[in-house]
Amino acid sequence: MGESSRPAGPVATMTAEPRSTPLWRVAASCLVGSAIEFYDFLIYGTAAALVFPAVFFPGLSPGVAMVASMGTFATAFLSRPIGAVVFGYFGDRLGRKKTLVATLLIMAMATVGVGLVPSTASIGMAAPLILMVLRLVQGFAVGGEWAGSSLLSAEYAPDGRRGLFGMFTLLGGGVAGIMSSLTFLGVNVTIGEYSPEFLQWGWRVPFLISGVMIAVALYVRLNIDETPVFAEEKARNLVPKTPLSELLRLQRREIVLAGGSVLGSIAFVYMGNTYLAMYAHSHLGYTRTFIWTVGALSGLVSVISVVISATLCDRVGRRRLMLIGWAACLPWAFVVIPLIDSGKPVLYAVAIVGMFAINGIGSGPTGAFIPELFATRYRYSGAALAVNLAGVIGGALPPLIAGTLLATYGSWSIGVMLAALMSVSLVCTYLLPETDGTTLRAPAPVSSVGV
Template identity: 55%
Template sequence: MSSPGIDQGAPAPPSRQTMRRVAFASFVGTAIEYYDFYIYGTAAALVFPKVFFPEQTPVIAALLSFATFGVAFFSRPVGAAIFGHFGDRIGRKRTLVATLLIMGFSTIAVGLIPPAAMIGVLAPILLVFFRFTQGFAVGGEWAGSALLSAEYAAPEKRGFYGMFTQLGVEAGLLLTNLIFLVVSTTIGEASDAFLSWGWRLPFLFSAVLVAVALYVRLNIEETPVFKKEKDSHSVSKVPLGDLFRNQPKQVLFGAGCMVGVFTFSFMGGTYLTGYASRVLEHPRWLVLLAGALGAVAMLIMTAISAAMCDKRGRRPIILLGFALAVPWSFVVMPLLDTGSPALLILGIMGTFGILGITYGPMASFIPEQFHTRYRYTGAGLAFNLAGILGGAVPPLVATALLTTYGSWAIGAMLALLVGVSLVSTYALKETQGVSIQG
């Protein structure tokens, strides 16, 4: 891979109209896939304990529900490796179409699973299976979408255009909370109708959204960088093998860099949601409103940090976000524990706002670490391996920490995982202006 500098090996930048189309394709596809992914997390916190684990105590039911949520993080690296292989072999566009279709099917299927009261143990088994396939699909989504923007954009604007992949993730989170909020307030959050069929509507609505995203993605061209790689017959036959022969450190530190992102994202969007509803007994509408406002805070901070990283560099901004995240880790639980609705909203918004600072530059920073021949595989694995430690483990461990030591221990866990990201980010090279051709 070339050293940082002006990207003179890249093809001529596409027109502004082409870049608008690519940006929208990155945004809308990622928004829909992460809407599908996040609605499961919201349902796992608010609904699934009663629907799929009705015979268990509330604590055990919540733990089992979060366990099914965590399954997806173990299938994400599998999806990253497989979709990365095809993304590096046959192209970014076709691979992204496949991830979208698999995710859509899996999400709709979750919305159709009968409750445990009707089909017994088969219900949670089906839930785990379709959650696994959700994770498998989303494992190939983020890297492909980030590459779509990065491999089209001019070197001095890669951070800016990478923003649209990141904004898609946050739009999915916002849409999740808004739709659940509308459904729960119109049907009644404590009603039998909501627990019976109301919660299913956001899952089934995915069919409409996937159709829109599929149309958009089918109407874009393959990236110029990958086209040049293919025309020069430089495409790797075994991208995964080439990746670990040449850039294993980038995979390791790239994953470490993303751990804190996953921790704040899924603790904020899943565990803290469940904690506020189940333990603090806030009404569901308030919890969902806090989540929606948190998504807005993250959207704003992501846009600012992504735009700034083209001028200030990727690493300084990411490091700033993680540096703020360490003390915030010890603040957020005491804020929530006051029981104040206003401080609940502040706690959720602060968590997602700080997350947005670190998240904005990632769609350019992580892909820029890898050679074109295995960039899809490398970026996908770095991103999704982090999900196991940062996304799957914390909600499960947090329940045990809360029961044994109290809520302060959750803050200590958050700070520790953010510390991993601080060290890992520092170990990676600055990539502003680096050549991504070749």
Template identity: 75%
Template structure:
């Protein structure tokens, strides 16, 4: 069945660029916070705590954003399904900009006491609320514009934002480190703030691009065909609860690999193995480049061989790799640390690549924004927030080896969830509404 939609007003290349830039900003904001939380914030905001407790407290502020992400997903999902994808995406971007730049302006605990970490948590909650609607809106923008036979190819641009952000955040921290020195008082006093303040420029570029995008033709056609749903989330929960849970499960592996590689494992390498921050950031930049390559390869192939097949391949590889990561890192060999992190980026990229098309294709147009947002944010809580938060406790209680099975179990959950979902390649985005 051919999709009968009005011809897109916005060129597909501009849509792809808007998805890439906006997604890169979202992931950049999250990654620079995660990097700072792992390597800087324990000293800046929790100086009175021991190194272990300071790290746990710092990672708790990182995880706090995932508490507000589902709330943001529900709120922006509602708006996206009622007023449109474009307006909602502009709102998420502006809110994210205010929160991220403000993090770079928070005084140290030594200056204003306990108010500093409290302000940090408040801003992090705002950041999470905004991010809750960003990923879903971005993948919908590309999916609802792209030709059915090229949805995987164009859906990848939102996923490419993750790798692009890893490169940008790592290079930004590296630049600051080489300029003023990673162990200098200046770096801990104000140098770490530069990546947060720089995001204002990046967000201005993304906002300019997004404002030049028209509403998606699929949403316009749906709005003309049927009344806008009064309660899209209620309708979604009544008709597609199973898809929400399984869609969330199908991306747990990618979430856990991405956030563990860029938060807990960087802290582990620095605190436990003594690797310099500069080395860790260099590995992060390399991992970002590898992620870009494998996401693009997997997403493009998914238009030929199917979304599920590529996802199952990726998650099947993540299970044994999850068990190998800590033993490789614990060798104390810097080269093997790089292999562990880059391997996570490569295999995780294979599993994640098709999801920019796969997740939107699971849900009906009337509540597609809400369904995609709830699924990705549920996965964010379980796969993005919890692993970095509890990894320190798991390590202290059972030893570092126990972190690997946690990663493997999450990857296995993604494999099973993807297996239980239908193939969506070639899906008519108007069918089943």
């Protein structure tokens, strides 16, 4: 945790230094960039649940088409660890800013590409294959986004306020949920949910809009300087040649536990945004308009919850709030499916909004907590690898196997799965130390003369 002669050392005080980039601009960069990148990622999940079965898998039965569609969604999580390794290397070697600009551009090209893919009716099986390739590229880019954005805010933030500034990366996810739901909702209401035009071209609009929004995020990110922590590391020739090998040699335990600490949270987010939305539409007959309205409300509640939790964690500690959040999510995992299965729209809204509200309590401190676990020399690699390995298990598998669990054991088994994943997060968080007060800078080199 933090820095020491072993790069996970004792708590120390970081001295304030002049910064060439104002903190508000750093916060804006983290929020805008993260929101747009995760907007790109989430609109794919929304479309995979509610649109792609008809557009790209029209020859399959509804159930098989849904599995195939969710399969393309899950492929991105396979490339996320690869992105974590690649962008972690460049982030630890070249700097946080350059790497984040690269992730933004790659994500933009892939997302706009999804919006331009012809349907299966037009070009046959080449359509879902192209879709899958672009989805892998999306996952590759996102593999470097969360870690880089959280490091940007954490390494700029002054002592005592790292939790506050770390929240902006987390807020990006909530804002992305609002944006993706409202964009689809706007297109849906304008064109008509059941009109042929919606399935022909209307669903493409949210993807193409991403190309316009990317200019805003790119401008913001290009107008910030490298973090003072990394700049100091580079000036002192402390940048490692092989950050990943050092990370795996010195902090394997932290990678596993840090990933485990967010496993349940990732599952809650992606189940809420994808599978449960599909379940409500196909099994309960709720309209897309209603589902997207609930999605926008969930994003808003998530933002509020994260703000409260991230702000408090500078006073009461990161780990404590995470434990409270995960402990509250555990019983909610068993409540979600019965609420949805009640068939009452208001209870569906309570179930989904409740997932995001409670999850926000636990996830709010993670923007500061996870970077604080790793040394500067390989902090980007450590944070990226931990979160994206967790994403494979928590983000890809639950939506993919939920349908099989439903058909084999009944809907109650989905709640058991969510509870099991959240239990892992609870245990892993408990096993990690409190990081509040940790310095993010390496100590001054110790002379070896006379040793």
